[in-house]
Amino acid sequence: MNEMKDKMIPARKDCPTAEKWQLSDIYTTREDWQKARDGIPAELAAIQSFKGRLHDPQALLDCLTKQDEMEIALSAVFAWARMMADTDTANQEHQADAASVMPLLDKVGAATAFIEPELLALPEDTLRSLPDALPGLAKYRFRLQELLRMKAHILTPEQEAFLARTGELRSAPRDTYTIMVNADLKFPDTLGEDGKLTSLSESRYMNFLRSADQNVRKDAFTKLFSTYRSFRNTFASLYSASVKSSQFTASMRHYATMREAALDANNIPLAVYDSAIEATHAALPALHRYMEVKKRLLKLDAVHMYDLYVPVVKKPETSYNYEQAKGILKEALAPLGSTYEHDLFQGLESGWVDRCENQGKRSGAYSWGVYGVHPFVLMSWNDTYESVSTLAHEMGHSMHSWYSSQKQDFVNSEYTIFCAEVASTTNENLLLEYMLQHAEGEERLYYLNLYLE
Numbered sequence: 001m002n003e004m005k006d007k008m009i010p011a012r013k014d015c016p017t018a019e020k021w022q023l024s025d026i027y028t029t030r031e032d033w034q035k036a037r038d039g040i041p042a043e044l045a046a047i048q049s050f051k052g053r054l055h056d057p058q059a060l061l062d063c064l065t066k067q068d069e070m071e072i073a074l075s076a077v078f079a080w081a082r083m084m085a086d087t088d089t090a091n092q093e094h095q096a097d098a099a100s101v102m103p104l105l106d107k108v109g110a111a112t113a114f115i116e117p118e119l120l121a122l123p124e125d126t127l128r129s130l131p132d133a134l135p136g137l138a139k140y141r142f143r144l145q146e147l148l149r150m151k152a153h154i155l156t157p158e159q160e161a162f163l164a165r166t167g168e169l170r171s172a173p174r175d176t177y178t179i180m181v182n183a184d185l186k187f188p189d190t191l192g193e194d195g196k197l198t199s200l201s202e203s204r205y206m207n208f209l210r211s212a213d214q215n216v217r218k219d220a221f222t223k224l225f226s227t228y229r230s231f232r233n234t235f236a237s238l239y240s241a242s243v244k245s246s247q248f249t250a251s252m253r254h255y256a257t258m259r260e261a262a263l264d265a266n267n268i269p270l271a272v273y274d275s276a277i278e279a280t281h282a283a284l285p286a287l288h289r290y291m292e293v294k295k296r297l298l299k300l301d302a303v304h305m306y307d308l309y310v311p312v313v314k315k316p317e318t319s320y321n322y323e324q325a326k327g328i329l330k331e332a333l334a335p336l337g338s339t340y341e342h343d344l345f346q347g348l349e350s351g352w353v354d355r356c357e358n359q360g361k362r363s364g365a366y367s368w369g370v371y372g373v374h375p376f377v378l379m380s381w382n383d384t385y386e387s388v389s390t391l392a393h394e395m396g397h398s399m400h401s402w403y404s405s406q407k408q409d410f411v412n413s414e415y416t417i418f419c420a421e422v423a424s425t426t427n428e429n430l431l432l433e434y435m436l437q438h439a440e441g442e443e444r445l446y447y448l449n450l451y452l453e
Contacts, residue, residue, distance in 0.1 A: 012088040015356035022351025026080045037077045044111040057133035089183035090360035102168040109164030114157040139409045153253040173242040191219045202363030203380035209309040221306035266416040313446040319383040332434035355381035367394045369401025396427035
């Protein structure tokens with residue numbers, strides 16, 4: 001009975017405080033959050049007062065400064081609500097709080113929609129010279145350069161305001177999917193390697209797929225996807241709505257395709273996307289040869305979807321708790337320097353990481369940077385090497401956000417996804433290199449296989 005209890009997924013209230021992130025670092029109480037949220041609309045009239053005056057450098061500086069202040073406050077309000085909701089997607093109060101921020105995002109977007117069109121109405125030479133007009137405007141140089149680059153896709157003030165007001169509608173398919181998958185879908189218990197039934201969740205699923213026992217892999221795969229399949233028409237409808245939302249935005253902004261719209265936001269040429277596809281196709285023969293080798297080593301008659309992730313080398317019996325993982329990361333990430341190590345461990349020990357797996361918790365993992373506070377990491381810890389690797393990955397993002405917020409003004413602190421994954425995969429690779437250096441025999445082969453995978 002106790003063994004089965006250990007395998008059950010706890011309720012959020014039963015998670016130890018030490019395993020939860022400290023969102024009180026953003027707002028001490030829900031009342032403090034509500035006060036911050038409710039104070040934002042009062043700022044909208046102030047920023048609207050700059051309309052028609054942005055040709056004046058001082059007015060522009062005051063306007064952009066006010067916009068930054070408002071967005072810093074709004075991003076904190078949104079982050080707190082969204083992260084509270086992600087820890088328990090079945091908690092109605094958390095979901096209501098998160099939902100209450102969405103109209104606010106649209107209102108702020110509509111109130112500030114005049115800024116970019118008004119700036120683009122200025123002569124191009126004037127716009128290019130504005131960062132040099134006042135010392136305080138220098139930090140907006142890149143933003144203004146990007147504005148000129150995107151000029152063909154910036155709409156009139158009225159159209160920008162209209163598009164901003166549709167934000168909540170356009171995000172509805174994604175939000176509905178998130179709630180449905182994390183709060184409403186319930187998976188049947190699945191077979192563990194001990195032959196007993198145990199709880200199945202998205203966060204546990206990959207552990208079952210890496211089992212050496214094909215029956216364990218197959219049972220988890222079948223039960224997880226049978227559950228999804230029973231809602232296939234709903235998911236198809238949500239996906240269709242999501243595509244239509246992207247089509248609408250791309251069309252409004254005068255892009256030829258959704259792909260062009262998605263890439264242009266990060267200034268990624270279409271050729272980069274095309275070359276990635278070409279490189280993938282060129283490498284498929286090597287992948288297919290590898291799968292043939294894997295098929296022989298695993299002694300399979302056929303390779304199924306649930307066979308793709310199992311290592312061809314026996315997985316080490318070693319398990320890692322959070323404290324052990326911190327010790328490993330301290331040594332593995334030592335090449336990044338003592339300052340990085342100090343700041344990383346300050347985060348690991350100061351409530352940055354929410355690692356308790358609980359019912360209703362959003363699946364997967366992410367890092368969320370909150371400007372002026374610190375980053376937060378969401379994951380579900382399960383004492384495996386994969387948890388250690390996930391922690392290394394997400395803390396790579398967090399350290400990137402931490403240093404960016406420490407060294408950059410708010411307007412320059414964000415970074416594109418194309419850049420973001422460098423910091424995270426560097427940490428993953430340093431961890432794997434460390435494990436390889438300290439492994440011998442079959443264990444070393446296991447980590448080499450992880451590199452291939």
